[in-house]
Amino acid sequence: MSLSTGDIVIVQDADLEYDPGDWPVLLEPLLDGKADASFGSRFLGGLIGAVLLALVGNTLLTTYSNMLTNLNLTDMETCYKAIRGDLARSLVPSLTSDRFGFEPEITALLSRADARIFEVPISYSGRTYAEGKKIGWRDGVAAFWHITRFNLFR
Secondary structure (H helix, E strand, O other), X not given: OOOOOOOEEEEEOOOOOEOHHHHHHHHHHHHOOOXXXXXXXXXXXXXXXXXXXXXXXXXXXXXXXXXXXXXXXXOOOOOEEEEEHHHHHHHHHHOOOOHHHHHHHHHHHHHHOOOOEEEEEOOEEOOOHHHOOOOOHHHHHHHHHHHHHHHHOO
């Protein structure tokens, strides 16, 4: 993000589960001046291909994050976000995470910055573990720690 120069920065997981064709709906709240950041929500778009355990885990993580950030998101763990470029670049010095810690950290930073966050429905085609999905229960435990750390100890 620090090397970006555009008006908007898009963060999209490159694992082929998210459709770049959803960019217009993701960008709309920012282009209309209604939001500082836009999160794509797999739950608002009719979740397809999700493993039930992942669905439950994501709901628990999002609820816990909402409690600490005072946000009302349905899908904090989505790796499909658009952020105003100037805002994204201002957050870069505070970013410390890689992997799955990025989602709780960027959410906490945006909340702390009083960013207006909109959620929009996106399409999602989740992979199975047989197809190469790598997230596991340890990542869920780590996510709880990341949410706690970035909201209470920073």
